[in-house]
Amino acid sequence: MKLIVNGDEQVLENVKVLSDLVTVYKLDDKLVVAEVDGQVIDRSEWGGFSISEGMTIELVHFVGGG
Protein backbone atom coordinates (compact mmCIF):
# COMPACT_ATOMS: atom_id res chain seq x y z
CA MET A 1 0.00 0.00 0.00
CA LYS A 2 1.27 3.43 -0.94
CA LEU A 3 1.06 6.19 1.66
CA ILE A 4 2.53 9.66 2.03
CA VAL A 5 4.18 9.72 5.45
CA ASN A 6 5.84 12.93 6.61
CA GLY A 7 6.02 14.15 3.05
CA ASP A 8 7.62 11.03 1.53
CA GLU A 9 5.97 8.26 -0.44
CA GLN A 10 6.21 4.98 1.46
CA VAL A 11 5.21 1.50 0.30
CA LEU A 12 4.16 -0.50 3.34
CA GLU A 13 2.74 -3.98 3.77
CA ASN A 14 0.68 -5.30 6.67
CA VAL A 15 -0.52 -1.88 7.74
CA LYS A 16 -4.26 -2.01 8.39
CA VAL A 17 -4.82 0.49 11.18
CA LEU A 18 -2.94 3.56 12.35
CA SER A 19 -1.36 1.77 15.29
CA ASP A 20 0.27 -0.69 12.83
CA LEU A 21 1.95 2.24 11.10
CA VAL A 22 3.19 3.65 14.39
CA THR A 23 4.66 0.25 15.20
CA VAL A 24 6.43 0.04 11.82
CA TYR A 25 8.37 3.17 12.77
CA LYS A 26 8.96 1.96 16.36
CA LEU A 27 7.15 4.94 17.82
CA ASP A 28 4.74 3.10 20.13
CA ASP A 29 6.21 4.38 23.37
CA LYS A 30 7.02 7.86 22.07
CA LEU A 31 5.07 11.06 22.57
CA VAL A 32 3.95 11.28 18.96
CA VAL A 33 0.88 12.86 17.43
CA ALA A 34 -0.71 11.50 14.26
CA GLU A 35 -2.60 13.45 11.66
CA VAL A 36 -4.34 11.70 8.77
CA ASP A 37 -5.49 13.73 5.78
CA GLY A 38 -5.42 16.88 7.88
CA GLN A 39 -7.33 15.48 10.87
CA VAL A 40 -5.66 14.86 14.21
CA ILE A 41 -6.39 11.32 15.36
CA ASP A 42 -6.46 10.77 19.10
CA ARG A 43 -4.06 8.12 20.35
CA SER A 44 -7.00 6.22 21.86
CA GLU A 45 -8.42 5.77 18.34
CA TRP A 46 -5.24 4.55 16.61
CA GLY A 47 -6.12 0.86 17.02
CA GLY A 48 -9.43 1.25 15.23
CA PHE A 49 -8.51 3.81 12.60
CA SER A 50 -8.29 2.12 9.18
CA ILE A 51 -5.48 3.08 6.84
CA SER A 52 -6.12 3.04 3.11
CA GLU A 53 -4.19 3.60 -0.12
CA GLY A 54 -3.01 7.14 -0.77
CA MET A 55 -3.60 8.60 2.69
CA THR A 56 -1.40 11.48 3.78
CA ILE A 57 -0.09 10.94 7.28
CA GLU A 58 1.96 13.18 9.53
CA LEU A 59 3.75 11.89 12.60
CA VAL A 60 5.08 14.77 14.72
CA HIS A 61 6.77 15.24 18.07
CA PHE A 62 8.25 17.97 20.23
CA VAL A 63 11.73 19.30 19.59
CA GLY A 64 13.72 22.05 21.25
CA GLY A 65 12.52 25.56 20.52
CA GLY A 66 12.07 29.01 21.95
Next chain:
Amino acid sequence: MSDLFKIAGIELNSRLFLGTGRYRNAEDQNAAIEASQTDVLTFAVRRVNLNEPNEDAILQHIDRTRFQFLPNTSGARTAEEAVRIARLVRATGLSDWIKVEICANDKTLMPDPIETLKATEQLVKEGFTVLPYTSDDPILCQHLEEVGASAVMPGASPIGTGLGILNPYNLSIIIEDANVPIIVDAGIGSAKDVVEAMELGVDGILLNTAVAEAEDPAKMATAMKLAVEAGRQSYLAGRIQKRRYASASSGTTGYVE
Protein backbone atom coordinates in the same frame (compact mmCIF):
# COMPACT_ATOMS: atom_id res chain seq x y z
CA MET B 1 4.69 42.19 49.81
CA SER B 2 3.19 39.56 47.57
CA ASP B 3 3.96 39.90 43.90
CA LEU B 4 1.84 37.20 42.32
CA PHE B 5 2.24 36.41 38.67
CA LYS B 6 -0.66 34.65 37.01
CA ILE B 7 -1.41 33.75 33.43
CA ALA B 8 -4.85 32.37 32.61
CA GLY B 9 -5.39 31.70 36.31
CA ILE B 10 -2.17 29.69 36.69
CA GLU B 11 0.14 31.06 39.35
CA LEU B 12 3.80 31.08 38.38
CA ASN B 13 6.70 31.40 40.79
CA SER B 14 9.13 32.58 38.15
CA ARG B 15 8.78 35.40 35.66
CA LEU B 16 11.40 33.81 33.43
CA PHE B 17 10.27 31.52 30.59
CA LEU B 18 13.01 29.42 29.03
CA GLY B 19 13.31 28.02 25.52
CA THR B 20 14.71 24.56 24.86
CA GLY B 21 16.40 25.08 21.48
CA ARG B 22 20.05 25.35 20.45
CA TYR B 23 21.73 23.81 23.50
CA ARG B 24 24.97 21.97 22.75
CA ASN B 25 23.72 18.86 24.53
CA ALA B 26 21.06 17.60 26.93
CA GLU B 27 23.34 18.04 29.95
CA ASP B 28 23.81 21.75 29.24
CA GLN B 29 20.10 22.12 28.73
CA ASN B 30 19.14 20.40 31.96
CA ALA B 31 21.71 22.37 33.93
CA ALA B 32 20.34 25.61 32.47
CA ILE B 33 16.74 24.67 33.23
CA GLU B 34 17.68 23.86 36.83
CA ALA B 35 19.64 27.06 37.28
CA SER B 36 16.93 29.24 35.76
CA GLN B 37 14.30 27.98 38.23
CA THR B 38 11.76 28.56 35.49
CA ASP B 39 8.21 27.23 35.62
CA VAL B 40 7.53 27.55 31.90
CA LEU B 41 9.40 25.80 29.08
CA THR B 42 8.86 26.33 25.38
CA PHE B 43 9.14 23.74 22.59
CA ALA B 44 8.56 23.41 18.90
CA VAL B 45 6.73 20.75 16.89
CA ARG B 46 8.38 18.97 13.97
CA ARG B 47 7.97 15.84 11.89
CA VAL B 48 9.49 12.71 13.38
CA ASN B 49 12.56 11.63 11.41
CA LEU B 50 11.28 8.21 10.32
CA ASN B 51 14.78 6.98 9.52
CA GLU B 52 15.91 7.75 13.07
CA PRO B 53 12.90 7.10 15.32
CA ASN B 54 15.14 7.04 18.39
CA GLU B 55 16.54 10.45 17.64
CA ASP B 56 16.54 12.65 20.69
CA ALA B 57 13.08 13.93 21.45
CA ILE B 58 13.22 16.83 23.83
CA LEU B 59 10.77 15.59 26.42
CA GLN B 60 12.76 12.43 27.14
CA HIS B 61 15.03 14.50 29.35
CA ILE B 62 12.46 16.64 31.11
CA ASP B 63 10.24 15.93 34.10
CA ARG B 64 6.80 16.52 32.60
CA THR B 65 5.09 17.09 35.93
CA ARG B 66 7.21 20.05 37.02
CA PHE B 67 6.62 22.54 34.26
CA GLN B 68 3.95 24.44 32.44
CA PHE B 69 4.61 23.74 28.78
CA LEU B 70 4.32 26.47 26.20
CA PRO B 71 4.74 24.85 22.77
CA ASN B 72 5.15 27.22 19.86
CA THR B 73 3.85 27.20 16.30
CA SER B 74 7.23 27.96 14.73
CA GLY B 75 7.47 26.90 11.13
CA ALA B 76 3.96 28.24 10.48
CA ARG B 77 3.81 30.94 7.82
CA THR B 78 0.04 31.47 7.97
CA ALA B 79 -2.69 31.51 10.59
CA GLU B 80 -4.06 28.29 9.14
CA GLU B 81 -0.72 26.50 9.61
CA ALA B 82 -0.40 27.82 13.17
CA VAL B 83 -3.89 26.57 14.06
CA ARG B 84 -3.01 23.16 12.64
CA ILE B 85 0.14 22.95 14.77
CA ALA B 86 -1.79 24.03 17.87
CA ARG B 87 -4.31 21.24 17.34
CA LEU B 88 -1.48 18.72 17.01
CA VAL B 89 -0.01 20.01 20.26
CA ARG B 90 -3.29 19.68 22.10
CA ALA B 91 -3.59 16.05 20.97
CA THR B 92 -0.52 15.22 23.08
CA GLY B 93 -2.51 16.10 26.18
CA LEU B 94 0.53 17.96 27.52
CA SER B 95 -0.68 21.51 27.34
CA ASP B 96 -3.41 23.74 26.02
CA TRP B 97 -1.08 26.73 26.17
CA ILE B 98 0.21 27.78 22.79
CA LYS B 99 2.70 30.41 21.72
CA VAL B 100 1.53 31.69 18.35
CA GLU B 101 4.65 32.28 16.28
CA ILE B 102 4.13 33.00 12.60
CA CYS B 103 7.13 34.18 10.63
CA ALA B 104 6.90 34.68 6.89
CA ASN B 105 10.38 36.11 6.34
CA ASP B 106 13.34 33.81 6.92
CA LYS B 107 15.87 36.61 7.11
CA THR B 108 14.23 38.68 9.84
CA LEU B 109 11.89 36.08 11.39
CA MET B 110 9.67 39.06 12.14
CA PRO B 111 6.19 37.95 13.18
CA ASP B 112 3.48 38.40 10.56
CA PRO B 113 1.08 40.74 12.37
CA ILE B 114 -2.04 39.97 10.36
CA GLU B 115 -1.70 36.21 10.47
CA THR B 116 -0.74 36.35 14.17
CA LEU B 117 -3.93 38.24 14.99
CA LYS B 118 -6.06 35.83 12.95
CA ALA B 119 -4.52 32.74 14.54
CA THR B 120 -4.84 34.18 18.06
CA GLU B 121 -8.52 34.91 17.55
CA GLN B 122 -9.21 31.44 16.15
CA LEU B 123 -7.28 29.57 18.84
CA VAL B 124 -8.95 31.52 21.64
CA LYS B 125 -12.30 30.45 20.14
CA GLU B 126 -11.09 26.84 20.22
CA GLY B 127 -10.34 27.12 23.94
CA PHE B 128 -6.56 27.42 23.88
CA THR B 129 -4.61 29.64 26.26
CA VAL B 130 -2.92 31.80 23.65
CA LEU B 131 0.31 33.75 24.11
CA PRO B 132 1.17 35.38 20.77
CA TYR B 133 4.70 36.40 19.88
CA THR B 134 4.34 39.75 18.17
CA SER B 135 6.21 42.81 17.02
CA ASP B 136 6.41 45.68 19.50
CA ASP B 137 3.54 47.63 17.98
CA PRO B 138 1.27 49.07 20.69
CA ILE B 139 -1.88 48.99 18.56
CA LEU B 140 -1.32 45.42 17.46
CA CYS B 141 -0.69 44.37 21.06
CA GLN B 142 -4.02 45.93 22.03
CA HIS B 143 -5.80 44.05 19.26
CA LEU B 144 -4.24 40.78 20.42
CA GLU B 145 -5.53 41.46 23.92
CA GLU B 146 -8.99 42.27 22.59
CA VAL B 147 -9.30 38.97 20.73
CA GLY B 148 -8.49 37.10 23.93
CA ALA B 149 -4.73 36.57 24.25
CA SER B 150 -3.90 35.51 27.82
CA ALA B 151 -0.59 37.35 27.60
CA VAL B 152 1.02 39.33 24.80
CA MET B 153 4.67 38.77 23.93
CA PRO B 154 6.35 41.56 21.98
CA GLY B 155 9.87 40.95 20.74
CA ALA B 156 12.73 43.11 22.02
CA SER B 157 14.56 42.59 18.70
CA PRO B 158 14.59 39.82 16.10
CA ILE B 159 14.82 36.18 17.25
CA GLY B 160 18.31 35.00 18.11
CA THR B 161 20.01 38.36 17.53
CA GLY B 162 20.81 39.28 21.14
CA LEU B 163 20.40 42.94 20.19
CA GLY B 164 18.35 43.72 23.30
CA ILE B 165 15.51 46.23 23.47
CA LEU B 166 15.45 48.29 20.29
CA ASN B 167 12.42 50.39 21.17
CA PRO B 168 11.92 50.94 24.90
CA TYR B 169 9.39 53.70 24.17
CA ASN B 170 7.05 51.37 22.31
CA LEU B 171 7.46 48.76 25.01
CA SER B 172 6.53 51.31 27.70
CA ILE B 173 3.36 52.25 25.82
CA ILE B 174 2.43 48.59 25.39
CA ILE B 175 2.83 48.04 29.14
CA GLU B 176 0.83 51.16 30.05
CA ASP B 177 -2.12 50.15 27.88
CA ALA B 178 -2.19 46.43 28.69
CA ASN B 179 -4.68 44.59 30.86
CA VAL B 180 -2.99 41.22 30.36
CA PRO B 181 0.61 40.27 31.20
CA ILE B 182 3.26 41.55 28.78
CA ILE B 183 6.21 39.24 28.27
CA VAL B 184 9.25 40.29 26.29
CA ASP B 185 10.02 37.45 23.92
CA ALA B 186 13.04 37.29 21.63
CA GLY B 187 16.15 39.39 21.15
CA ILE B 188 17.50 39.29 24.71
CA GLY B 189 21.30 39.12 24.69
CA SER B 190 22.39 39.30 28.31
CA ALA B 191 21.25 39.99 31.86
CA LYS B 192 21.42 43.74 31.22
CA ASP B 193 18.62 43.50 28.64
CA VAL B 194 16.49 41.52 31.08
CA VAL B 195 16.89 44.13 33.83
CA GLU B 196 16.06 46.90 31.37
CA ALA B 197 12.85 45.18 30.27
CA MET B 198 11.78 44.35 33.81
CA GLU B 199 12.45 47.92 34.97
CA LEU B 200 10.18 49.16 32.21
CA GLY B 201 7.47 47.09 33.87
CA VAL B 202 7.07 44.01 31.72
CA ASP B 203 5.63 41.07 33.60
CA GLY B 204 8.04 38.43 32.38
CA ILE B 205 10.79 37.43 29.97
CA LEU B 206 11.00 34.59 27.45
CA LEU B 207 14.48 33.82 26.22
CA ASN B 208 16.41 30.97 24.70
CA THR B 209 19.50 31.68 22.60
CA ALA B 210 21.11 34.01 25.16
CA VAL B 211 21.32 31.09 27.58
CA ALA B 212 21.66 28.15 25.19
CA GLU B 213 24.59 29.65 23.28
CA ALA B 214 26.36 31.30 26.21
CA GLU B 215 29.77 29.83 26.98
CA ASP B 216 28.36 28.56 30.25
CA PRO B 217 24.59 28.13 29.82
CA ALA B 218 23.89 27.25 33.47
CA LYS B 219 25.76 30.30 34.70
CA MET B 220 23.93 32.52 32.24
CA ALA B 221 20.62 30.98 33.33
CA THR B 222 21.46 31.95 36.90
CA ALA B 223 22.30 35.46 35.73
CA MET B 224 18.97 35.73 33.90
CA LYS B 225 17.04 34.51 36.94
CA LEU B 226 18.74 37.10 39.13
CA ALA B 227 18.23 39.80 36.50
CA VAL B 228 14.51 39.10 36.36
CA GLU B 229 14.31 39.39 40.13
CA ALA B 230 16.53 42.48 40.31
CA GLY B 231 14.66 44.23 37.52
CA ARG B 232 11.30 43.42 39.05
CA GLN B 233 12.31 44.69 42.49
CA SER B 234 13.79 47.82 40.96
CA TYR B 235 10.57 48.46 39.04
CA LEU B 236 8.43 47.97 42.16
CA ALA B 237 10.78 50.11 44.25
CA GLY B 238 10.38 53.09 41.93
CA ARG B 239 13.58 54.54 40.61
CA ILE B 240 14.81 58.11 41.10
CA GLN B 241 14.37 60.68 38.40
CA LYS B 242 17.41 61.26 36.23
CA ARG B 243 19.02 64.64 36.92
CA ARG B 244 21.31 66.59 34.73
CA TYR B 245 23.52 67.88 37.55
CA ALA B 246 25.00 66.43 40.68
CA SER B 247 23.13 66.38 43.94
CA ALA B 248 25.20 65.89 47.10
CA SER B 249 24.15 62.91 49.15
CA SER B 250 25.17 64.45 52.49
CA GLY B 251 23.53 67.85 52.15
CA THR B 252 25.11 71.21 51.56
CA THR B 253 25.17 72.67 55.10
CA GLY B 254 27.53 72.16 58.02
CA TYR B 255 30.69 71.81 55.97
CA VAL B 256 33.90 71.61 58.07
CA GLU B 257 35.68 74.82 57.29
